[in-house]
Amino acid sequence: MLKKLQHIPLTGELPSPKGVALAILEMCRKDDTTITEIAHIAQTDPALAGRLIRNANAASTGGGRPIASVTDAIMRLGMGTVRNLAMGFSLIDQYHSGPCAGFDYERFWSHSLLVALAMQEFSQMTGAGAAEELFACGLLSQIGRLALATLYPQEYATLLKEADAADRLAELEHERLHTDHNELTAALLSDWGLPLALIEPIYHHDAPDKAPFTPGSRPHQLTQLFYLAKRIGDLGISPDPERNRHTADLLLLGGKIGLDADQFGARIDGIVAAWHEWGELLKVPASALPSFKQMCAGQAPRPEDSNSPAALRVLLVDDDATMRCMLEGVLGDSLGHTVQSASGGEEALAMALQFMPQIVITDWLMPGMSGIELCRALRATEWGQTIYIIMLTGIDTREEVTEAFEAGVDDFLTKPVDLRSLRARLRAAWHYVQLLEAWEKDRAQLRQFAAELAISNRRLSHAAMTDQLTGLPNRRAGMSELDKAWSASGRSAQPMAALVIDVDHFKRINDSYGHAVGDQVLREVAQTLQHSARRDDVVCRLGGEEFLMVCNNTDLRAALGAGERLRKLVEVLAIKVGGHEIQLSISVGIAARDASMKDADELVNAADRALYRAKESGRNRSCISLKGQLRCGPWQAG
Structure with a gap:
C-alpha cells in the first residue's frame, strides 16, 4: 500500500515547482482549465516553452509536420504530461546545487535525464505508454532522493557515505529517516497528480523481481522498463573502469524487450546522443561515452599467444616482506602479470572482493588467517570457487598435502621458489583460466540463443496481431x-x-x-x-x-x-x-x-x-x- 505524503514523517521544506511550473500545476487541478489557458501561462517562460515544443517533436514517431507553437505542443502532449514536464524542468533549474554536501546534484540530474530519454525510446519501441508521458516519469522517477537530500542535508550526507549499494541505501534511509527514496518518490508523484498506474511501477522499479505484478501485465512491463532505463542511467554516469560490469547485464535485459545485441547497442547509442542534446538545453552534464559496441568489446580481452601465459590477475599473499617483494618483481616485471599483494589472509580476503583475481598464490603458514583458512574462505563464495589457488609451502608430508587439496588448493610451489617451477604452475593456471572462459562463453552463447529464440517468438506473435503499415493492432x-x-x-x-x-x-x-x-x-x-x-x-x-x-x-x-x-x-x-x-x-x-x-x-x-x-x-x-x-x-x- 503506497503511503500518502501526509503519512510520511518529514521535517523541512520539500522540493516543489516554482513560478510558471507551479502556476501550471495549480491550473491543471481545475476541471475547467483549457489548453489555451495553459499555453498562455507557458508562453511567459520562453525556456519552458522551447522545451515543451522540443519534447513534443522528439516524441513524434510518424514523420508528421513539426510543431512550432506552444499551443500545438500542449495539444500533442496533453495537459497532464505538460504539468509533469513543467515540474521536472522547474526542479532541474532550481536544484543544480543544494545544501547536502554528500549529494551530487549534477550527477543526479544527469542520471535522471538519461532515464527519461531511455523511457521515451522504450515507449516508442514497445507501446507501453505515451512517449512524452514516460519521459516525464523517467525524469521524476528518483525524485525522492533529491527530497531526502533537501530535507535532511547533514544526515543524508552521512548516510550516503555508509551506503555501498542501492538496496543498502533504501535500508539505511528507512533505518535513519523512517522513510526511503522510493516511498517518498511515490508520495510526491501522487501529490502532484500523476496516475497510480505509473506511480506503482516507479515505486517498485529498484527491485523489479520483488514487484507484486502479474508477468506480462502492463504494470510488470513498465516496472521492467523503468529498471532497464535506470541501468542505462547507471552506465552513463559510471567511470570508465566500472562500465564493463553494466554492459553484459544490459544485453540480457535488452533481450527481454525483443532486441538483439546490435539493435540494443544502436538504441543505447541513440539515447546517449539525445542525452547530450538535452544536456546542453537543460545545463545538465552528459559524459562522452564510447559506442555501446566498443564498451562491450572491452569486457573480455583474450590472449593472442597460445604458447605462453597471457597477463593474468594475480593476488600474492605472504607475511614475509622479502619473499613478497621478490615474487612481485618476478610476476609483474618479468612475466607481465597484474599483481596485487597482501601480508595476511584477512587483508587478502578483503582485497579479493575488489580485485577479483584469477590466480591466488598464498603462503601456508601466516599469523592470523593461514593459507588453508584463506582457501576455505574463498571456496565458500560463488566467485571464489573459480579462482586457481597455488599454495607456497615448505611442508610436503602426505597429511598436509591431503588437507590442502581437501581445502580446495589446486597446486603447490615448494619454497624456495624457482622461476621454472613458477612458470610451469602459471602455465597450468592459464590453461585453466582459458577453459573457464571458454565454458563461460559457451554458457553466454546458450543464453543468447535462448534469448534470441524468445525474441523471435515474441516478434512472430506481435506480427500476427499487428498491421504492418500503420503499426496499429490489426x-x-x-x-x-x-x-x-x-x-x-x-x-x-x-x-x-x-x-x-x-x-x-x-x-x-x-x-x-x-x-x-x-x-x-x-x-x-x-x-x-x-x-x-x-x-x-x-x-x-x-x-x-x-x-x-x-x-x-x-x-x-x-x-x-x-x-x-x-x-x-x-x-x-x-x-x-x-x-x-x-x-x-x-x-x-x-x-x-x-x-x-x-x-x-x-x-x-x-x-x-x-x-x-x-x-x-x-x-x-x-x-x-x-x-x-x-x-x-x-x-x-x-
Missing part, C-alpha cells in the same frame, strides 16, 4: 480486444462505445498521388488516432482506410466528444506532396452499448451504419446511432 487483434471489452462491460455494468472511422475520399488520393502517398496518409491518420486515444482505449486498423476505436467506460456523449476531437485533429493534418498539400478529413460512426444489443458484433454494426450515414450526409462529420436512430452533425461544442 483487425484480428482489434476484434479480440472488442470481445474482452464487451465481456468486461457486461460484468461491471460500465458503459462502452465503438467508433468506426473512415478516411474521406481515400480512393481519390490514391488515384491522384499514388499508393505511396496513400500509405503515408494512413500512417498519419493512425498516429493521430493513437495519440488522441486514452490509455484504456484500443485503436486498430480494420482494413483499407477504415479504423476501429473501442472505448471502455465511455457513454455515447463521451464517445461523440472523442469522435469530434479525432475529426478536428485529422482536419488540421496536411500531407505535403511536391508543391501541394493534401487536406484530410474523416467520417466517424459512433455507437454505445445498449440493452437491445446481444453481442459486440451488433455494437460494431450499429457504428458502421452510423458511419455510412455520415458519408451520405457529406463526410467530415460524426454520426451517432441512438436506439436504432441515426443522427449526424455538425454538433454544438460541449
Whole structure:
C-alpha cells in the first residue's frame, strides 16, 4: 500500500515547482482549465516553452509536420504530461546545487535525464505508454532522493557515505529517516497528480523481481522498463573502469524487450546522443561515452599467444616482506602479470572482493588467517570457487598435502621458489583460466540463443496481431480486444462505445498521388488516432482506410466528444506532396452499448451504419446511432 505524503514523517521544506511550473500545476487541478489557458501561462517562460515544443517533436514517431507553437505542443502532449514536464524542468533549474554536501546534484540530474530519454525510446519501441508521458516519469522517477537530500542535508550526507549499494541505501534511509527514496518518490508523484498506474511501477522499479505484478501485465512491463532505463542511467554516469560490469547485464535485459545485441547497442547509442542534446538545453552534464559496441568489446580481452601465459590477475599473499617483494618483481616485471599483494589472509580476503583475481598464490603458514583458512574462505563464495589457488609451502608430508587439496588448493610451489617451477604452475593456471572462459562463453552463447529464440517468438506473435503499415493492432487483434471489452462491460455494468472511422475520399488520393502517398496518409491518420486515444482505449486498423476505436467506460456523449476531437485533429493534418498539400478529413460512426444489443458484433454494426450515414450526409462529420436512430452533425461544442 503506497503511503500518502501526509503519512510520511518529514521535517523541512520539500522540493516543489516554482513560478510558471507551479502556476501550471495549480491550473491543471481545475476541471475547467483549457489548453489555451495553459499555453498562455507557458508562453511567459520562453525556456519552458522551447522545451515543451522540443519534447513534443522528439516524441513524434510518424514523420508528421513539426510543431512550432506552444499551443500545438500542449495539444500533442496533453495537459497532464505538460504539468509533469513543467515540474521536472522547474526542479532541474532550481536544484543544480543544494545544501547536502554528500549529494551530487549534477550527477543526479544527469542520471535522471538519461532515464527519461531511455523511457521515451522504450515507449516508442514497445507501446507501453505515451512517449512524452514516460519521459516525464523517467525524469521524476528518483525524485525522492533529491527530497531526502533537501530535507535532511547533514544526515543524508552521512548516510550516503555508509551506503555501498542501492538496496543498502533504501535500508539505511528507512533505518535513519523512517522513510526511503522510493516511498517518498511515490508520495510526491501522487501529490502532484500523476496516475497510480505509473506511480506503482516507479515505486517498485529498484527491485523489479520483488514487484507484486502479474508477468506480462502492463504494470510488470513498465516496472521492467523503468529498471532497464535506470541501468542505462547507471552506465552513463559510471567511470570508465566500472562500465564493463553494466554492459553484459544490459544485453540480457535488452533481450527481454525483443532486441538483439546490435539493435540494443544502436538504441543505447541513440539515447546517449539525445542525452547530450538535452544536456546542453537543460545545463545538465552528459559524459562522452564510447559506442555501446566498443564498451562491450572491452569486457573480455583474450590472449593472442597460445604458447605462453597471457597477463593474468594475480593476488600474492605472504607475511614475509622479502619473499613478497621478490615474487612481485618476478610476476609483474618479468612475466607481465597484474599483481596485487597482501601480508595476511584477512587483508587478502578483503582485497579479493575488489580485485577479483584469477590466480591466488598464498603462503601456508601466516599469523592470523593461514593459507588453508584463506582457501576455505574463498571456496565458500560463488566467485571464489573459480579462482586457481597455488599454495607456497615448505611442508610436503602426505597429511598436509591431503588437507590442502581437501581445502580446495589446486597446486603447490615448494619454497624456495624457482622461476621454472613458477612458470610451469602459471602455465597450468592459464590453461585453466582459458577453459573457464571458454565454458563461460559457451554458457553466454546458450543464453543468447535462448534469448534470441524468445525474441523471435515474441516478434512472430506481435506480427500476427499487428498491421504492418500503420503499426496499429490489426483487425484480428482489434476484434479480440472488442470481445474482452464487451465481456468486461457486461460484468461491471460500465458503459462502452465503438467508433468506426473512415478516411474521406481515400480512393481519390490514391488515384491522384499514388499508393505511396496513400500509405503515408494512413500512417498519419493512425498516429493521430493513437495519440488522441486514452490509455484504456484500443485503436486498430480494420482494413483499407477504415479504423476501429473501442472505448471502455465511455457513454455515447463521451464517445461523440472523442469522435469530434479525432475529426478536428485529422482536419488540421496536411500531407505535403511536391508543391501541394493534401487536406484530410474523416467520417466517424459512433455507437454505445445498449440493452437491445446481444453481442459486440451488433455494437460494431450499429457504428458502421452510423458511419455510412455520415458519408451520405457529406463526410467530415460524426454520426451517432441512438436506439436504432441515426443522427449526424455538425454538433454544438460541449
